[in-house]
Amino acid sequence: MKLLEDRILKDGNVLGEDILKVDSFLTHQVDFELMQAIGQVLSHVYREAGITKVVTIEASGIAPAVYTAQVLNVPMIFAKKHKNITMTEGILSADVYSFTKQVTSTVSIASHFLSADDKVLIVDDFLANGQAAKGLLEIIGQAGACVAGIGIVIEKSFQDGRQLLEEAGVSVTSLARIKEFKDGQIVFAEADA
């Protein structure tokens, strides 16, 4: 997605060896026009897949997920990282190791929001080692629902996430794929859409 790649080059900052900071348009401040464009592209890829729910993980997956869900005209559900007292009924949960925070947390979705009739599109902001997406696959599997695919805003192709997910039999659509950070510069691989 050219618009996204251009924005990453303009506003993204490489931190250390393997982290991209994009807090001015995706992970902290959100550019809704760009998110709308992302929603259009991801929903177009999965328009014939019979998606009934879009699922993401809080917090930074919510913006791209909600705009994708809007175009597909289905609900968006985000997995919560902290249980709260309003989650009284059954919950589906999985442990997720966070690449950026380097801690494991339990993420949960109330079981009544997903059923065996659902066909889910997972959307997330980044794909690194695939742990967040793997946790969501586990939760969706607990509900007996099926996953039609995973839509990613920024994939770091030099990490193992895509391989892990494809080995699990899930198709991945990444709108920007970063091959490497060469001397602090971002080098793209060909994106999926």
Ligand code: 5GP
């Ligand atoms: P994974 O679970 O695939 O290893 O990592 C994905 C999650 O880690 C994403 O949901 C994102 O929040 C965070 N993440 C991974 N790599 C980066 C990065 O380079 N920059 C930012 N801002 N977040 C990242």
